[in-house]
Amino acid sequence: MTRVWILPVLMLLCGGLVATDKAADGSHVGAATFALLFALLAFATSPLVFxxxxxxxxxxxxxxxxxxxxxxxxxxxxxxxxxxxxxxxxxxxxxxxxxxxxxxxxxxxxxxxxxxxxxxxxxxxxxxxxxxxxxxxxxxx
Missing domain, CATH: 3.40.30.10 (Glutaredoxin)
Structure with a gap:
């Protein structure tokens, strides 16, 4: 059961890291964009799509x-x-x-x-x- 969520959770974690890095550099629009992109990727790779x-x-x-x-x-x-x-x-x-x-x-x-x-x-x-x-x-x- 938990194996199916590994990839979506990794997508969210990577997105969070990239967004945090962008926000630390002062690019809040870039941070929001990456956060949204990785959230969409996490959703697309989750079992919720099926x-x-x-x-x-x-x-x-x-x-x-x-x-x-x-x-x-x-x-x-x-x-x-x-x-x-x-x-x-x-x-x-x-x-x-x-x-x-x-x-x-x-x-x-x-x-x-x-x-x-x-x-x-x-x-x-x-x-x-x-x-x-x-x-x-x-x-x-």
Missing amino acids: PRSVGAAEAGRRAALDGRPVVYWRPGCAYCLRLRFRLGVRGRRAHWVNIWRDPEGAAAVRAATGGDETVPTVVVEGRAHVNPDPAWVRARL
């Missing part, structure tokens, strides 16, 4: 009922973040599984990718697609 994750079994059950994709992801993954932002509000329609929280989800990703945990892995109609084009995923939503 919809609430469900377990792999629950996601599979829901996908079988409604035909929506299952997206396996992990916090701090730039490719997962890219997919999430490019999907926009439609991304909430997919079933998201955080592989750091769900060992069954991590095992499903390893089975689909040949033993590694490459994410995002999107499962559509029972077929896994590793790091697919966001436009392709958006079309399936």
